[in-house]
Each structure stands twice: as C-alpha cells, then as structure tokens.
Amino acid sequence: MSAVWSISKKELVSYFTSPIAYIVIAIFILLSGFFFYSLVWWFNTQAMQMAQNPYYFQQVNINQMVFAPLFHNLSIILLLMLPVVSMRLFSEEKKMGTEELLFTSPVSVIQIILGKYLAALVVLLAMLVLSAIPTIFTFIHGNPEPVPYLLGYLGLFLLGAAFLALGLFWSALTENQIVSAVLTFGTLLLFWVLSWAAYSARGLWQDVLNYLSFFEHFDGMTKGILDTSDLVYYLSFAFFGLFLTHSVIQFRRWR
C-alpha cells in the first residue's frame, strides 16, 4: 500500500508542477460556473412566470431544472477534458525512459497502475469539489433536495473514474501523449454515440447498446435514484480498464 501511495505522490507532484492540472481544473471551474449561472438565470425567469399560475408553481423544482441539466453538461465537459489528465500517465514514463526504473524496482505492476490511477482520481476530485463551491449557495438561498444533488456528483465522479481508467489503458499503449489523448477521446465519443444508436435499435440490441452507453447509467443518479446496476457498470468499467492496462504492460514485456 505504501508503494501505491509513493507512486501517487510522485504523480501528483508531476501534475501540480506542470501547468496541466491547473489549466484543466481552471477551465473546468470556469465552464461549470458559466453553465450553473445561465441555468440559474433561466430557472429564475421560468419560476417568475410559473408563479402566476398555482398549478405550474408546484412543478418548479430546482433539482430538475438546474442540477440535472448542469450534471449532464459537466459530464460532457469531463469527456472532453479527462483525456488530457490521463494522457501522460504511462506515455511520459515510456518516453523519458523512467519506465525502466519503475519496472526494475521491487514494486508490482499492479501497485504502479493503482498509484497512477489514484493520482488521476485526486485531480478529478479536485475538479469536482472546486466546481461545486458556487452551487452550495442554492442551499443557502433555496431548498434543493440534497440526495439527487449528492448522487449527481457521485455519478460524475464514477463517470470520470471510468473515463480515466480507459485513458490509463491508452497511455500504456503509446509513448506519444497526443496519440494517447486522441485515442481516449475517440473511444469515449464512441461510447457516447452508442446511446444515440440505441434510439433507433430494437429489442435486444436496444438493451445492449443502452447498457453500454455511459450516460444511460448517469441519468438515474441525477434524478436521485441509486441503482446498483449503475454502480456495477461504472465500477466494472473502471476495473476492466485497469485490467486491460495491466495486460498491455505485461504483454509488451513478455512478447
């Protein structure tokens, strides 16, 4: 465990001594702040109009009108930005030759992978926590339901964790960071598009495509529904990504 933490610490030093982490976090905060502001502004005008009709006024719900769309927007921004976080994890080691140091030290490949993954998760957590600060004010000036709000952030974290596991896999395959980022981004887009294909598919295909799509599993959480199958989906996706990373590293050395 201490070996995992040593690797994580080293990765975090790299993230925060290079501009990458700062830029990713800053842009994420900026965009989420913008979306949050415009959604709240839209919610205000809607609420004013609805207030004139007692029936509609009961329908006014800040969770449904502000947070659910905010979480959906943030999930797309994560899809665009997390490949940049994961791209350097193994690619850089390979390019700098430091891979040889890691793999000839008495630390297992699994520990190395977990250490790197943990560091990327810390960056993800920093992105989400810092971007959540403005949304806390809705609890001061209003009364949103906390459960869907918290589940939404949990969903974003799980989604991001799955993205990062996939990114880790691609970075283990190439020594070029750009290639690693583009491949991650491409694969993520493919999974996103699967949910569109599901609309036109029928029967079993529709179920399969829906199951594979990232965002189908995210929907429920933003509505405050925690389904274990969604949790299982994200966790197994992340596990599968890490497993593939391990296989790739072992294969490259043993061929």
Add this chain to the structure above:
Amino acid sequence: MIETEQLTKKYGDLVAIQNLSFKVEEGRIWGLLGPNAAGKTTTMRILTGYLPATSGRASVAGFDVFEQAEAVKQSIGYLPETVPLYPEMTVESYLGFVAEIKKVPAARKKAAVDRAVQIAGLQSVRKRLIRNISRGYKQRTGIAQALIHNPRVVILDEPTIGLDPAQIKEIRDLIKSLKGEHTVMLSTHILAEVKEVCDGVVIINEGKLMASGSLEELARSFSQNDGVYLKLDRADGEVLNLFRQLPGLKEAALDGSEIRLEWPWGQDLRTQVLKLCLDRKLEIKEMRSLAMNIEELYLRIVSGGMEQ
C-alpha cells in the same frame, strides 16, 4: 554473484542474445564489452528483471531472476542507458522517491538519501530541480539512484556516455570506489574504461559470448609467452646475442627497429633485462609489455570470431 546459463533472448525472429553463460564473482567490477547492438543492454535488462529471457537461466545475489524477481530487484541497483530522471523533481525528492519504491524503511529514508548524495558528490545540487542541473550531475544522480538502497549488485549501462573527460574521470573514480562492497557490472564500448576500472570482462558480439574472465586470464589465453618490446639506441645481431645468454629467455628477435624478448608466463625477466642494458651501456629509449593490450585483445576476439 551474477551468473547466467545458456541465456537466450529473441525479439520475434531477431536473436538478441544466444546461449550466454558467464559468471561474475562477489565484490568485483566486471565489464560487459561489445560493439554496438551486441546485446549488452538486453543482457542487463534481463538481469534486472525488466525483460524476461526466452530461455536459459540467470541468477543475481543467489536469487533466480525469473522465479524470485522481487528479491532480485531488491538486491540490484540499476542505471539504464537513458538515465531515468523526473525533470520536475529536485535531486533530493527524486532520490527520496526512489528510496520509497526500493522499499527503504521510512525511518532510514533520510539517511539513505544523505548517503547517496554523499557518495555521488551531489551536495551542491541536492535542492535543485533535475531539469536545471548539468549532464554530469544528471549522470551522478542516476548513479546515486542505483545506490540508494545499498544494493549488493550494481548494474550500470554505459555510465560515462556523453560526458566530458573530467566528468568521465570522476564517474570512473566513483565506480572504482564501489569495489569490494558492491559487485558491479558495467557495459561499455570504451576500452580504456575497461582497462582502468574493471577486474574482468565478458565480451559479446552479435549476441554470442566471445570471451570471459579476468583481464590477465584473457591475455594469457591469447599468447603463450609474456615478454617485452625493447627499443635501444642500437639493434643488431650482436645485441640479440647478448640477450640470448639470459637464463630463462625463450626467444629474442628483431622486430623492425625493436627487439622482442619472450619468456614463459609466471617468470619476470624485466629486472635482468634492465641490468644487462645498464652493464653493457645500452641506452633504453622505450620498453613496453608484450602482453596484448585490451584494444588488441578486443579486436582479435570480436573481429577474428575466436570463440572460446
């Protein structure tokens, strides 16, 4: 301390090393010598557990490289050909990180870093970012990294490549100071380095073992006699006859303007030769050993394809 047996590595169809068997004894400094692409780096990568071998066995510090990989990795300090440095870290934090992944106990980490800094002479740069230090200091940091957990075996892949002559000398002195306490294997294609630093060599070419042993053993195996070349103010039959009277001398012959004197291994007639020259008032311009120097030895072994 380091032993290989029929070690073979193939990359697909390309044979990198083939049936390599050699042995390095404890506390010695051994050179792994060969032209470029001879398989030096591959051999070292197998010994350090970075690459698995296709077949054969290897053991380091008594542990099998394949079956007890973790124990082997724990007892080896390794400097790869490209020094594995993180430019964004300081020398000190980098060495601290390596100490952690080499499983140096937390309580002894600071002492281990201090010791490595001391040995490698990094005191003046220990707080600086690695990206900002000179090539020579980077190389030293690489060596410090290999020594951080006080390993029994140190493997250095071309430790002096790309350094200026003063830095090369410093690194060589550093390596020589490891002798006794550590077993060192270093790869190089600089022959002067072998002569200066190493006790023995393993010479490989195109993945095959050409020769291995201490420098003296190798020299003996390639010539029957020890002896000297002598350059005097005169060289003629009369002088030769004088030398032929020396007891124990096997041969005295004229070789261009030099006189070649040979005697069997184990004897040393140098003193007698000198005495004779002084008695006869022969002026000595130059005297050098007949034993093949490492350059000749290497060229003969590598180009002549003389397998042992």
